[in-house]
Amino acid sequence: MADYENLLVETHDAVTLVRLNRPQALNALDTATLRDLIAAFAAYDADAGQRCLVLTGSEKAFAAGADIKEMADQGFAAMYDSNFFGGYEQVTATRKPWIAAVSGYALGGGCELAMMADFIIAADSAKFGQPEIKLGVTPGMGGSQRLARLIGRAKAMEMCLTGRMMDAAEAERSGLAARVVPAADLVAEALKTAATIAGMGPLAAMATKEMVHAADEMGLAQGIRFERRLFHGLFGSEDQKEGMAAFVAKRPANWTGR
Ligand code: CAA
Numbered sequence: 025m026a027d028y029e030n031l032l033v034e035t036h037d038a039v040t041l042v043r044l045n046r047p048q049a050l051n052a053l054d055t056a057t058l059r060d061l062i063a064a065f066a067a068y069d070a071d072a073g074q075r076c077l078v079l080t081g082s083e084k085a086f087a088a089g090a091d092i093k094e095m096a097d098q099g100f101a102a103m104y105d106s107n108f109f110g111g112y113e114q115v116t117a118t119r120k121p122w123i124a125a126v127s128g129y130a131l132g133g134g135c136e137l138a139m140m141a142d143f144i145i146a147a148d149s150a151k152f153g154q155p156e157i158k159l160g161v162t163p164g165m166g167g168s169q170r171l172a173r174l175i176g177r178a179k180a181m182e183m184c185l186t187g188r189m190m191d192a193a194e195a196e197r198s199g200l201a202a203r204v205v206p207a208a209d210l211v212a213e214a215l216k217t218a219a220t221i222a223g224m225g226p227l228a229a230m231a232t233k234e235m236v237h238a239a240d241e242m243g244l245a246q247g248i249r250f251e252r253r254l255f256h257g258l259f260g261s262e263d264q265k266e267g268m269a270a271f272v273a274k275r276p277a278n279w280t281g282r
Pocket of ligand 1: 093133134156163165
């Protein structure tokens with residue numbers, strides 16, 4: 025397995041577990057961490073044996089934001105020229121499913137990275153926030169857009185304008201987190217959920233992810249047509265034949281991803 029500067033990567037059967045590991049900075053997301061994330065997600069996507077991924081941090085912090093110390097002295101020309109944060113589009117380009125398992129602080133870029141996941145499982149200790157306004161800036165890794173889509177404009181606007189933190193219960197109630205679990209069980213619960221997803225046909229899982237995300241981009245009629253075409257397309261797969269035959273024969277399906 026590749027060596028990463030700020031990540032620890034393990035595999036648990038068909039599930040990849042990626043831990044942000046920069047404890048001295050509460051997992052603040054610097055350029056080296058982004059480089060690691062791009063490489064780790066690309067390796068996961070390319071590995072046919074891996075079918076779901078869990079991204080987590082430490083108990084205290086999923087990630088306390090983009091690295092403020094790295095950004096503090098930057099000017100417009102350098103930020104624009106390097107397309108700063110643009111590399112996260114390589115993370116969101118991951119075609120296979122992944123879950124963010126969030127304990128402690130998920131602030132600024134940390135909250136934004138969690139929202140890039142297909143869904144979030146939160147520990148009861150999780151605290152989400154977009155405090156960039158307190159630094160004289162705004163979200164820059166998609167927070168204003170993803171938060172508004174996930175929890176609605178009123179709450180998104182309130183959080184981005186005040187920088188207040190949202191606890192796990194409110195995050196679940198508002199649609200930011202799919203589920204809240206006791207902090208001590210977070211990684212085990214996320215791995216269990218990931219193993220469930222990893223046990224599904226990989227083509228159907230990838231198509232599901234693609235169509236649900238399309239709901240952010242498309243109008244209803246176009247989105248429904250897109251869903252139906254992907255659904256039709258799966259009838260060209262061996263997994264569809266296998267899945268339906270297994271149901272009829274009352275046996276587990278043996279997916280090949282073909
Ligand atoms: N960037 C760089 N370093 C950070 C950091 C960040 N986002 N967050 C924490 N750290 C560092 C601290 O500077 C500190 O380092 P030193 O020991 O060298 O001083 C170390 O991590 C531990 O942090 P604290 O001592 O502050 O820990 P705490 O428990 O007292 O407070 C906290 C925790 C409330 C999360 C606090 O660290 C904090 O407010 N962090 C910044 C949160 C923030 O503003 N995030 C948004 C960043 S901007 C952004 O993300 C832009 C974007 O849209 C992508």
